[in-house]
Amino acid sequence: MVGYRQIADELRATIEGGEYGPRALLPSVSDLTKRYGVAKETVRQAFMTLAAEGLVQSISGRGWIVRPRPRPRRHGMERYSRSRWSGEGQPILIAETARQGLSARQEIRELAEVPAPEPVAERLGVPPGTAVWVRRRTTFIEDRTHQLADSYYPLDLVEGTRIRREHTGPGGSFARLEENGVHLAEIREEIAARMPTSVESVALSLPPGTPVVELTRTTFGATGRAVEVMCAVIAADMSTFDYRFPIPD
């Protein structure tokens, strides 16, 4: 008896064998029902299995195609280089993508004073619920939604600065923090991966079978104080992260 697994396995093998390139139209469901002598739902389940693996994608009214793999953008440590954002620099993300020949833009979703969520409070070193300033923004690369990023700041550091406004000015919020007397010294990045919630899936227009990377960045001043915590949710198929460090003692 032919089952959906077998059909999925054979389709997977032919795709991975290179017979169908990115965006190539696969045999239609009704073709396959005839070829295997099974019901339509059985073939569909095979396709759904591959979709959950991120291998294929259905296009309304056309059929199933091999899902194109976007070339991922590299997030290296050098994107934080002081020389890029001090002086006349641009915000980090925009500057960094421009260097890679990609267009990028961002939209502010919210600017507000909110109680610090627990993971943020912990990293800022304040009691949970302490009022903090949040900038919630959505960034786009080549007009595809790329990440949802929420940056949290202690209130005293953003008081009277352009961090509270939509446009933070040349060099972005890093430059504004330094103008406000904070010398930025160190970055901590924590990375995890998971499947998106349904809200994120819509907001990032993720095809089924695309995980997200959760990046939590904590920025420290020279005194060791945490001055910013950014929580970002990033489409995994558009990103790789790159770190270099000496072997610790």
Added chain:
Amino acid sequence: MVGYRQIADELRATIEGGEYGPRALLPSVSDLTKRYGVAKETVRQAFMTLAAEGLVQSISGRGWIVRPRPRPRRHGMERYSRSRWSGEGQPILIAETARQGLSARQEIRELAEVPAPEPVAERLGVPPGTAVWVRRRTTFIEDRTHQLADSYYPLDLVEGTRIRREHTGPGGSFARLEENGVHLAEIREEIAARMPTSVESVALSLPPGTPVVELTRTTFGATGRAVEVMCAVIAADMSTFDYRFPIPD
């Protein structure tokens, strides 16, 4: 008309609302078909949707449960500290998990001389296809499969060392490389996330809806030569990665 999306949305809301804790048994499919007045397959599709999000999991003969989220293991840079593996140390992974109060073990899947795959050759700085030594191993944490890790070495560095054997001895392969005249200096880690292939899914016994993290580690000697490339595939729900670094100039 009640569709599978609506049923999925309502189930998701009650789960996220905390009504059902980890491993709690959800209402059965036949309960829900009665409650919503729909066919069995419709309810099943709702559950399948949530399974792909990693929220629920079916248990044969029992029903659908809320999927427990394993507490992830933290991979910090300090796991590479020289003091941990020089002298009488243990291999890095085993030592590191022991510090976190977890049992770990590893099984060697293959020890062989193979042509370097392209990504490995590129990082080792050799032409693709150059013969290299590979150690393929599977690691387990608390007896759950945790990662598939393949380490590649230039042949001249493993000649006559215990890196070619199943047991590399105290301090693991890092210690053996240093004995062989390489002073280890720097680590590069590249991280990406994706859905597992079907092979990985079986090998790591991943529940549906669990992504994997691809970690590519390159180890450099003091002269700048790449002396090891490790390609690891890790269950994402068991891992977070943690980096700290000074803001570059």
Added chain:
DNA sequence: TAGTGGTCTAGACCACTAG
């Protein structure tokens, strides 16, 4: 308009678990 996939039904048979 013909062909594509998306959703849903009502019922069948299976393997597995629990009492």
Added chain:
DNA sequence: TAGTGGTCTAGACCACTAT
């Protein structure tokens, strides 16, 4: 043995695309 989910069928109706 009764209840659970897993798979499959044959057919229905829908929205969408291409021509």
